[in-house]
Amino acid sequence: MASKVKSLFVCSECGYESVKWYGKCPNCGEWNTMEEQAPVVSGKTGIKSRASIQIPLKLNEIDSTIEKRISTGMEEFDRVLGGGIVEGSLVLLSGDPGIGKSTILLQMCQFIGKSRTVLYISGEESTRQIKLRANRLGVDTDNLFVLAQTDVASIVETIKTEKPNIVIIDSIQTMMIDDISSSAGSITQVRECTNIFMHLAKSLGIPIFVVGHVNKDGAIAGPKVLEHIVDTVLYFEGERNYSYRILRSAKNRFGSTNEIGVFEMAQNGMKEVKNPSLMMLSGRPKNTSGTCVACTMEGSRPILAEVQGLVTSSGFGTPRRMCTGFDYNRMSMIIAVLEKRAGYMFGGMDAYLNVIGGLKLFEPAADLSVAMALVSSLRDKVLNENTLAFGEIGLAGEIRAVNNCEQRINEAGRLGFTKCIIPFHNYKSLSKETKISMDIVPVRTIRTAFDAITEES
Missing domain, CATH: 3.30.230.10 (Ribosomal Protein S5; domain 2)
Incomplete structure (x- = not known):
């Protein structure tokens, strides 16, 4: 007889999992951070299993040609990404609220939309709100498609059907899997949603940008488990009282880390600062x-x-x-x-x-x-x-x-x-x-x- 499925207790600070509750997390030492969550049931996350035997390849047999990159239309953005967007990559963009994450992604859509299709999925704004912001930024490309949705299973089917060239998820904390009982933004939801998007990007070869929130300490909410899954982690830095923004690469599997791009927040969006020293x-x-x-x-x-x-x-x-x-x-x-x-x-x-x-x-x-x-x-x-x-x-x-x-x-x-x-x-x-x-x-x-x-x- 199958054993009864028990709940898990997950630390909201470090992601430590335990079958019993602790007042103090054994891993990070924080108090009152263990939250009860139902375990994820395998096979109910909206992605069909394709288990098959794969033959390992010799290192010399693997194709080592330089990957084809997609330009964002901004030299500073391309510099931080390592030369442009790599096909099939999963990029996490994080920063304080209102610092310009959605703004720079919409401006990127304007340039990429000249030759490729972009699917912008928002879980925080309605399609009308995105349209108003696009008008303010001068974004009017015909290849930009907008979807207001938070259900991951529905988003996956839409991506498979439409097959866009680039996908933007704004933000990962609003995405939900119905089979998981925890609320949106919890560690389990964020981890499993990111895993699904990662497998989707690799299997279809579609680059996916994921916007991530930050907690009160300035770290990406999730916590670190989110950074380990993605290929590239970008941080938007800057003070509210300054018009300048710094885009910093903290992790990049396709380029160097600690590269930065400097931008200035203007009335009509982000402007590149090509000579930061001056x-x-x-x-x-x-x-x-x-x-x-x-x-x-x-x-x-x-x-x-x-x-x-x-x-x-x-x-x-x-x-x-x-x-x-x-x-x-x-x-x-x-x-x-x-x-x-x-x-x-x-x-x-x-x-x-x-x-x-x-x-x-x-x-x-x-x-x-x-x-x-x-x-x-x-x-x-x-x-x-x-x-x-x-x-x-x-x-x-x-x-x-x-x-x-x-x-x-x-x-x-x-x-x-x-x-x-x-x-x-x-x-x-x-x-x-x-x-x-x-x-x-x-x-x-x-x-x-x-x-x-x-x-x-």
């Missing part, structure tokens, strides 16, 4: 202390950004530390190194740090620029505005080497910078052409770096 440096103040230009590598692209520091007397017993666009703990470490190794005392001083343009600097190569900006404000010493500085700072006060040094210098020279402060160990590997292209000053410690950057100001 955009980030526009409006720089002159003859003002506390500013320094940093160069960070985003994938294969060097981007220049202005770092501003402000150090002022504190009115409280405990000095205040604040930073925007840079890691708070790393800024505290840099201040401690400046005090211990270079003699710049920040005790009793409030320190504020800001990266202009909403860009976030994750790379350690920005350490030297941050230190220069803070010390410049502390001493009220103006730095040369045509000077660039980059390098990682160690706890001993040394300036350590960074990667892609020559690319950073070439980008700085293209934008008119005449002096560059770099780590001493990077100078040896530079070509002769790069060494004579501008005034390059190799430094070993943070004290010598600040002396070199201010001696001609």
Whole structure:
């Protein structure tokens, strides 16, 4: 006699499954996150089973020709995807509400619709709402088909019948499988719906874009199980008060990761920013202390950004530390190194740090620029505005080497910078052409770096 099917308890934070309830998740340690859900019954998810014996192939017998890519009509979008859309790929696009996910996908439909058919499936908006937004964005292609539906079985049959060239699902949290008792947006629903779309994309060779929501911590709601299923994960970053948006690739099976594309949110949709460095440096103040230009590598692209520091007397017993666009703990470490190794005392001083343009600097190569900006404000010493500085700072006060040094210098020279402060160990590997292209000053410690950057100001 068959055993009775029992319910499962699934953690809403990490996806851990258990046959019994826990007050505290054994996997992630969160409290009150175990939710009761009915188990998924095999064969009732809207996809017919095609079990058959397959013969494995030798590695040398597999066709290794370059995959054909579909252009989105936006160079920045294509860059992040690795050169365009790969046929049969499943792409997850995530970001905060209102940041522009649906906007950029509709603009993509306008270009792709010139030669291919696109099926836009929405579970959040009605067809009339999508039409109004398309009119605002100037999207009027005849090859764009819109469907307002949340039932996955019905969507699968529609895709098989219509056979569009590209499918967009907006969003995965609204999709539902009737055979699963849990509500839309739950871990079980999101996982099983994504699995169905993944098998559909691979079997039919249709690229599918899936829009994903984020939770209060900024991570993709799902949770990580959703990112493991898809081929590409794209994040839309940006502050609401800034018009600039950064599209970042966190996972890409068909290209490099950590590539970014920069866009500007305008009245008629997203506009590409093909020269982010020039955009980030526009409006720089002159003859003002506390500013320094940093160069960070985003994938294969060097981007220049202005770092501003402000150090002022504190009115409280405990000095205040604040930073925007840079890691708070790393800024505290840099201040401690400046005090211990270079003699710049920040005790009793409030320190504020800001990266202009909403860009976030994750790379350690920005350490030297941050230190220069803070010390410049502390001493009220103006730095040369045509000077660039980059390098990682160690706890001993040394300036350590960074990667892609020559690319950073070439980008700085293209934008008119005449002096560059770099780590001493990077100078040896530079070509002769790069060494004579501008005034390059190799430094070993943070004290010598600040002396070199201010001696001609």
